[in-house]
Amino acid sequence: MSETLQTTDVAASDADLLAQTAIAVRAAGSALRERFGEVVRYRTREELMRALAANDDAALDILRPRLTRLRPDAGWVEDELDGGPLPSGEWWVVDPAEGNVNHLHALPEWAVTATLVRENQPVLTAVHLPLTGETYTALTGAGAYLDGRPLGVSQTADLGLSVVATSQARPDEDEKVVRRVGSSITSMLFDALVVRTAVPATLHLLDVAAGRIDAFWQFAGARADLLPGALLVTEAGGQISDAEGRPWTPQSESFLAAAPGVHAEAVATLSR
DSSP: OOSSOOOOOOOHHHHHHHHHHHHHHHHHHHHHHHTOSSOOOOSSHHHHHHHHHHHHHHHHHHHHHHHHHHOTTOEEEOOTTOOSOOOSSEEEEEEEEETHHHHHTTOSOOEEEEEEEETTEEEEEEEEETTTTEEEEEETTTEEEETTEEOOOOOOOOGGGOEEEEOOOOTTOOHHHHHHHHHHHHHHHHHSSEEEEOSOHHHHHHHHHTTSSSEEEEESOOHHHHHHHHHHHHHTTOEEEOTTSSOOOTTOSEEEEEOHHHHHHHHHHHTO
8 A cells, every 4th residue: 555545546436335334333323322331340351351342242233234234245344453454345344333432432533434444445435423423534536624624734834833642542452553653642642733643543633634633643553443544544545554654555564644744753763
């Protein structure tokens, strides 16, 4: 996958498919919204995993049959920690509760995402934020939108004037990756205006696509938390790469999405 995601002809069927995908993520989001409110208490890792799975299942019970009807032959990926390339063909890459831990803690930063990947290229994506009712969509070659309004990345051309963001390493991450995350935050604290650190990654990428923040980076990462935002940012006019400025693929060990005016500076900062 290149710095600017491959562009394919936009078929009417894909546009129709995106509209139906957006309806599906909204329906799943409604189910999660009904479960949201009180902090879910847990005392052990096992109890935490059961609570996370209950949210996932509530959304998947809606998403899986609807998306399967739309593309019966497409494969299905719902493990948010999976990474690397997919086999040939079409695949649904779904995060039924992106920011699931936030949901359990009655924090508002969570979403439902569904992305169709064709021959390892994201073709369309829909991201729904149930608490605000917002739905972000992108279709390869046709732009990125928030509830039908076009999105565009920031025009900032100075990292020193930029708001940037990152997401922490996953639980049980390798020590080298954790230390790299920490050192990158320190570097950005010197070079950027404001550094935001939170999960989930997708919500930061929505902000890059909408021009609210100027860059987002992450080390390691998985398909489900990067593919939706990668397509949205690219279709909104942003640049994606790995942290060293090389073309990003799902096998890459790092990820950077930025407004074109600050991309090179962000690469320089992260490469120190």
